[in-house]
Amino acid sequence: MSVTVYVPCDTTALAMGADAVADTTRQAANQRGVELNLVRNGSRGLFWLEPLVEVATPNGRLAYGPVKAADVDSLIDAGLFEGKTDHPLALGPTDDIPYLKNQQRLTFSRIGVTDPLSIDDYRAHRGFAGLEKALNLDGQAIVDAVKASGLRGRGGAAFPTGIKWQTVHDEPAGQKYIVCNADEGDSGTFADRLVMECDPYLLIEGMTLAGLAVGADQGYVYLRSEYPVAHRIFSEALARAYDAGYLGRDIRGSGRHFDLEVRLGAGAYICGEETSLLDSLEGKRGMVRAKPPLPAIKGLFGKPTVVNNVLSLAAVPFILDQGAQAYADYGMGKSRGTLPLQLAGNVKRGGLVELAFGITLRELMEDFGGGTLTGRPLKAVQVGGPLGAYLPQSQWDTPIDYEAFAAFGGVVGHGGVVMFDDTVDMGEQARFAMEFCSVESCGKCTPCRIGAVRGVEVIDRLRAGENVETNRELLADLCDTMVDGSLCAMGGMTPFPVQSVMKHFPDELTHRPT
Amino acid sequence: MSQAAVQAAQDWTLEQIQQEIDAHRHRPGAMLPILHAIQDRFGYVPEAAVPLIAESMRQTRAEVHGIISFYHHFRTRPTGSHVVHVCRAEACQAVGARQLEAHIKERLGIDFHQTSADNEITLEPVYCLGNCACGPSVRVDDDVHGRVDADTFDRLVEQLTTTAVEVK
Ligand SMILES: Cc1cc2nc3c(=O)[nH]c(=O)nc-3n(C[C@H](O)[C@H](O)[C@H](O)COP(=O)(O)O)c2cc1C
Ligand code: SF4
Ligand code: FES
Numbered sequence: 229m230s231v232t233v234y235v236p237c238d239t240t241a242l243a244m245g246a247d248a249v250a251d252t253t254r255q256a257a258n259q260r261g262v263e264l265n266l267v268r269n270g271s272r273g274l275f276w277l278e279p280l281v282e283v284a285t286p287n288g289r290l291a292y293g294p295v296k297a298a299d300v301d302s303l304i305d306a307g308l309f310e311g312k313t314d315h316p317l318a319l320g321p322t323d324d325i326p327y328l329k330n331q332q333r334l335t336f337s338r339i340g341v342t343d344p345l346s347i348d349d350y351r352a353h354r355g356f357a358g359l360e361k362a363l364n365l366d367g368q369a370i371v372d373a374v375k376a377s378g379l380r381g382r383g384g385a386a387f388p389t390g391i392k393w394q395t396v397h398d399e400p401a402g403q404k405y406i407v408c409n410a411d412e413g414d415s416g417t418f419a420d421r422l423v424m425e426c427d428p429y430l431l432i433e434g435m436t437l438a439g440l441a442v443g444a445d446q447g448y449v450y451l452r453s454e455y456p457v458a459h460r461i462f463s464e465a466l467a468r469a470y471d472a473g474y475l476g477r478d479i480r481g482s483g484r485h486f487d488l489e490v491r492l493g494a495g496a497y498i499c500g501e502e503t504s505l506l507d508s509l510e511g512k513r514g515m516v517r518a519k520p521p522l523p524a525i526k527g528l529f530g531k532p533t534v535v536n537n538v539l540s541l542a543a544v545p546f547i548l549d550q551g552a553q554a555y556a557d558y559g560m561g562k563s564r565g566t567l568p569l570q571l572a573g574n575v576k577r578g579g580l581v582e583l584a585f586g587i588t589l590r591e592l593m594e595d596f597g598g599g600t601l602t603g604r605p606l607k608a609v610q611v612g613g614p615l616g617a618y619l620p621q622s623q624w625d626t627p628i629d630y631e632a633f634a635a636f637g638g639v640v641g642h643g644g645v646v647m648f649d650d651t652v653d654m655g656e657q658a659r660f661a662m663e664f665c666s667v668e669s670c671g672k673c674t675p676c677r678i679g680a681v682r683g684v685e686v687i688d689r690l691r692a693g694e695n696v697e698t699n700r701e702l703l704a705d706l707c708d709t710m711v712d713g714s715l716c717a718m719g720g721m722t723p724f725p726v727q728s729v730m731k732h733f734p735d736e737l738t739h740r741p742t
Numbered sequence: 743m744s745q746a747a748v749q750a751a752q753d754w755t756l757e758q759i760q761q762e763i764d765a766h767r768h769r770p771g772a773m774l775p776i777l778h779a780i781q782d783r784f785g786y787v788p789e790a791a792v793p794l795i796a797e798s799m800r801q802t803r804a805e806v807h808g809i810i811s812f813y814h815h816f817r818t819r820p821t822g823s824h825v826v827h828v829c830r831a832e833a834c835q836a837v838g839a840r841q842l843e844a845h846i847k848e849r850l851g852i853d854f855h856q857t858s859a860d861n862e863i864t865l866e867p868v869y870c871l872g873n874c875a876c877g878p879s880v881r882v883d884d885d886v887h888g889r890v891d892a893d894t895f896d897r898l899v900e901q902l903t904t905t906a907v908e909v910k
Binding site for chain 2: 239240242243244275276278412413414415416417418421453454455456457458491492493494495496497508509510511512513514529570571572573574575578579601610614644646647648649652656657660664667668
């Protein structure tokens with residue numbers, strides 16, 4: 229009799245030692261004459277438990293974690309292979325872990341469950357079901373389904389995906405492109421990475437659906453070079469999808485055609501901005517383009533182009549398979565469906581939390597996150613990446629919803645939630661926002677290129693206690709100038725974290741005794 | 743020219759660089775794939791590649807320089823045996839990345855974009871590795887490490903330098 233054991237293979241599991249756990253488990257099984265079927269599954273996204281080892285039993289999968297290589301022998305002695313659960317690392321049935329059980333996983337329904345590269349696994353869990361349906365639909369019907377789902381772009385700007393697709397669909401037939409924005413530059417985000425590493429066929433299916441919807445036969449995934457594991461796994465999935473007839477000419481005998489290629493970025497945050505990304509894909513410096521023309525009308529190589537975030541595209545297979553209404557049934561107000569939130573930074577239980585819009589930040593950080601890693605009081609949280617405001621306690625009861633956040637100047641962005649305990653120096657954080665902008669600005673406009681450098685200098689002077697009143701005014705003016713005078717959100721939003729510190733943590737921008 | 747640079751200068755030939763260019767030049771938007779291919783093979787984009795790329799892609803040398811210098815990933819000088827990227831972004835800051843960065847610079851005796859005196863390690867900053875729930879994060883060549891503190895970093899460096907010696 230053979231035993232099936234799962235050891236995840238995503239970046240974080242690997243970073244926490246999953247390869248060593250897998251090797252040790254293999255050796256131990258060998259020594260003990262146990263016939264082992266070791267599956268390198270994706271991660272469940274419960275990162276504080278990684279490496280999260282699972283064993284298959286007649287009653288479902290049981291979880292153990294976080295497992296170090298040095299724990300493997302004692303786990304096996306305590307009956308890991310027999311599904312015994314008296315070891316201190318035993319967590320019981322995986323599906324019953326509250327963090328997982330209390331989620332609403334639509335996009336992430338398969339992650340951690342399957343072997344990311346197995347097409348059979350993918351199909352066994354409703355994979356390609358949306359595509360099979362869509363192959364019999366015309367483009368407009370697919371666009372209509374996406375519109376009816378209420379899906380809005382998950383990359384940051386929250387623009388309705390169906391309307392973007394309609395624009396590209398309505399352009400005259402000819403060369404059109406689907407571009408997937410997998411630049412995921414925001415600190416505190418890893419959901420795009422998880423899709424590409426743990427469920428790569430989902431993105432392939434979503435992009436193919438986009439191609440069928442708008443009449444595009446070529447897609448590009450623009451992936452950041454900081455993600456070597458995602459690059460390896462996704463490239464392998466692409467090759468296998470071609471072999472199995474899910475990509476290329478005549479997809480599954482339908483007569484439809486879609487080609488897909490992955491391209492690596494080169495370490496520039498601004499290349500996550502869609503027009504800069506297109507310039508980069510064309511082989512240029514990633515300079516931001518003025519809009520209009522919209523990429524939907526004149527995009528890659530001047531052709532009509534859909535640019536969507538990984539998560540937007542990855543939401544579409546569910547919508548086609550289960551129906552637009554099934555997706556729209558989740559959410560609140562104009563934020564429909566689910567949002568993959570990412571808990572990061574100083575958090576006890578960090579990971580991926582997919583939920584319908586509407587949960588409050590406090591519930592997320594306390595009920596799911598379990599508070600800070602250090603156990604100290606939580607002081608501030610940055611939502612929406614490096615351009616997002618730092619939110620003080622008074623704002624933690626806001627429900628996570630695009631409009632509710634916009635109402636107080638916050639951004640949901642890509643759903644990254646970065647927690648800080650009370651040892652954080654908010655003045656440093658404000659300074660870093662400006663420093664980051666000065667490193668990553670594309671350089672096209674003065675308020676951003678020069679303003680960010682000046683911003684660092686002014687904050688340094690403030691913190692040195694020089695001319696506090698004058699410098700405070702100067703900083704406020706500088707922020708206004710950047711907000712008003714920048715071409716894109718890099719310069720236009722960098723002031724948000726700075727202004728939030730000025731407003732909510734003013735004492736930390738003055739001279740502090742050391 | 744330092745000993746290391748002389749050594750590195752022998753790591754490529756113009757023909758080899760041209761091979762990489764020719765393997766990709768016909769793709770749409772070939773510039774980044776070409777630069778990646780050259781850097782993947784030789785560890786950096788040698789100065790001598792610029793005129794070849796410019797010629798093949800029908801661009802000026804200034805344009806090619808402009809592209810290489812725009813992207814943090816591309817480098818024009820050889821690295822040490824290993825490249826260490828330290829995450830400087832917010833989620834890692836929240837769990838001690840600033841202190842770790844200071845320790846690393848002191849331990850290696852170098853600043854960012856520099857290579858240690860024994861030519862083992864080149865140090866680079868990075869803004870997020872997607873391991874933000876288990877920071878501080880450090881990437882050594884293509885492997886990401888989580889929850890890195892001063893001790894684990896020192897052990898990592900020891901492992902790197904001892905294996906390098908064994909190989910030689
Ligand atoms: C400075 C900057 C960085 C951005 N980075 C990303 C990114 O890493 N990933 C992403 O999907 N969108 C990013 N965006 C948003 C994109 O410009 C664009 O709105 C998005 O790709 C559209 O896809 P969606 O409608 O599916 O969200 C960024 C925008 C700005 C201004
Ligand atoms: S705001 Fe900054 S990043 Fe955006 S276009 Fe202007 S200079 Fe470039
Ligand atoms: S912020 Fe360091 S890995 Fe994301």
